[in-house]
Amino acid sequence: xxxxxxxxxxxxxxxxxxxxxxxxxxxxxxxxxxxxxxxxxxxxxxxxxxxxxxxxxxxxxxxxxxxxxxxxxxxxxxxxxxxxxxxxxxxxxxxxxxxxxxxxxxxxxxxxxxx
Amino acid sequence: xxxxxxxxxxxxxxxxxxxxxxxxxxxxxxxxxxxxxxxxxxxxxxxxxxxxxxxxxxxxxxxxxxxxxxxxxxxxxxxxxxxxxxxxxxxxxxxxxxxxxxxxxxxxxxxxxxx
Numbered sequence: 001x002x003x004x005x006x007x008x009x010x011x012x013x014x015x016x017x018x019x020x021x022x023x024x025x026x027x028x029x030x031x032x033x034x035x036x037x038x039x040x041x042x043x044x045x046x047x048x049x050x051x052x053x054x055x056x057x058x059x060x061x062x063x064x065x066x067x068x069x070x071x072x073x074x075x076x077x078x079x080x081x082x083x084x085x086x087x088x089x090x091x092x093x094x095x096x097x098x099x100x101x102x103x104x105x106x107x108x109x110x111x112x113x114x115x
Numbered sequence: 116x117x118x119x120x121x122x123x124x125x126x127x128x129x130x131x132x133x134x135x136x137x138x139x140x141x142x143x144x145x146x147x148x149x150x151x152x153x154x155x156x157x158x159x160x161x162x163x164x165x166x167x168x169x170x171x172x173x174x175x176x177x178x179x180x181x182x183x184x185x186x187x188x189x190x191x192x193x194x195x196x197x198x199x200x201x202x203x204x205x206x207x208x209x210x211x212x213x214x215x216x217x218x219x220x221x222x223x224x225x226x227x228x229x230x
Binding site: 034036045 | 119146147148157158159160163165170171173205207209218219220221222223224
């Protein structure tokens with residue numbers, strides 16, 4: 001069965017510092033992978049997605065993620081964090097082709113940003 | 116273009132009651148998915164509807180049900196509420212199922228509290 005693990009429950013970084021959020025997945029075939037961000041009291045916003053092709057994916061708000069099949073990882077990165085990036089971040093894997101509405105989410109990583 | 120609209124935003128019910136939540140997808144979207152979000156279990160897929168038909172279902176008891184109307188609006192119903200049903204219920208809509216460009220757009224959710 002598909003699963004997603006986000007090893008870090010909470011991360012604190014200083015504003016302007018770089019960021020990497022970890023995500024490991026378990027999936028039998030080529031996965032559809034996503035990163036979402038959720039601000040308090042809000043729904044989820046898609047940051048980026050990987051379906052196939054280039055393993056380095058660019059997203060919105062300056063985020064990028066790299067798909068590494070050998071490590072079953074899809075880590076999210078940002079070179080310089082802004083205070084407005086404080087939120088909860090979720091990695092997700094699609095349940096399969098033509099299962100588009102069904103995503104398996106990780107437990108989330110809460111990001112705090114120090115001034 | 117208006118986003119995904121969920122009503123009501125907040126709801127308080129008592130054990131044993133039933134509740135109906137509503138979701139209006141983005142105009143033109145025909146797929147609606149529902150998720151339950153709790154601090155303990157995280158984000159869990161409930162079900163997905165496309166063209167008034169349930170396409171996928173998660174591992175929830177039969178007390179959780181849903182439907183979709185011809186205008187793509189969707190409702191979910193929870194009968195015989197339990198304390199553990201307290202959660203943020205998120206609705207997401209998407210365009211063409213099975214497309215590699217498919218992505219979910221989430222609403223802000225309905226926060227349900229069961230007393």
